[in-house]
Amino acid sequence: MSARTVVRRLALALAILLAGSGVGAAEPERGIALQDLRSGIAFVKPEVRAMQQDDFSNPGMLWVEKGAKLWSAGARSCASCHAEAEKIMQGVAARYPAIERASGRLFDLGDRIMHCRSERQGGPALRHESDELLALTAYVSHQSRGMPIGVSIEGPARAHFEAGRDFFFRRIGQVNIACAHCHDANWGKILFAETISQGHPNAFPIYRTEWQTAGSLERRLRACLSGIRAEMLPYGAPEYRDLELFLAWRAQGLLMETPGVRR
């Protein structure tokens, strides 16, 4: 190993350490500069990109359409409180995860919909990754398509943000790497047959060709954990929410794309 390589590796390790411990300014700094932010769609093959860009052949639209039907289905439907999603839900998904006022918990959009369903609508509880929940989440998120992500990390959200940031920079799993090693330090490079993306949450729920179905950000995070042979936390674990908040903050300014298509 040349001296130059050693210096570079040390600098990288130091940078990761510093970012991980939050040393520096009180206001967190971006790992990737705003002008360098790229959506995951920039890293997929042209065929997959074409699938997402054509609203007809984008299979994610099946979930959006199903969500539109569910939105106004039943006596105590979503529409009976919120009226037209096309107007009132614009930009909502771009602000999640957010703190739920009554309980003080950090909710992602799926949690919010599940909460509404069990607390307000009195319907049967929605399961994680169920078609119904994905459809409603996709429909609501679709109303924010083209709008920039912008979450709050102020007040009670701050602790969650910091926990998420710690998670992002912590080495885990048998492979013993952190999210940052791929998605901050090595995006754009080839790993096996794939190009490493920056790991942004701006297109969820996504239709993933590997899954042959739509899935949430949580499912995608589980796939990453499995890939580095780390413990797959159960659905709904607070660690996912913290990380989701950090990822949303990290991607702020990036435009929403729901429903995205990925390989």
Added chain:
Amino acid sequence: MTARIQIIPPRPRRGEIVEVRVLIQHDMETGYRRDQEGREIRRNCIKLFICRYNGVEVFRADLSSGISANPLLQFHTVAAASGELEFWWIDDESAQGLERASIAVSE
């Protein structure tokens, strides 16, 4: 079963070739997978798809386990007269889908 249908162009002239696109939401379960408990998941694919144009069959497809979930079918027909396109399909568990789309043909 949800499906989406697109006819291009939406208002064709008589005799014009139109493209018909159908996207069907279906798992197209191959029969080769196992669930979390290791039990085999039974094969369930759309096995037959038929499109009728004013009652006349214009397209038919035999589908099988090599075809991806949520298949997109794309084919052409000639705009003969105004009326209705009817799409019908059936899967291995005999669940059927039926969708209709109207077509307005100008002279």
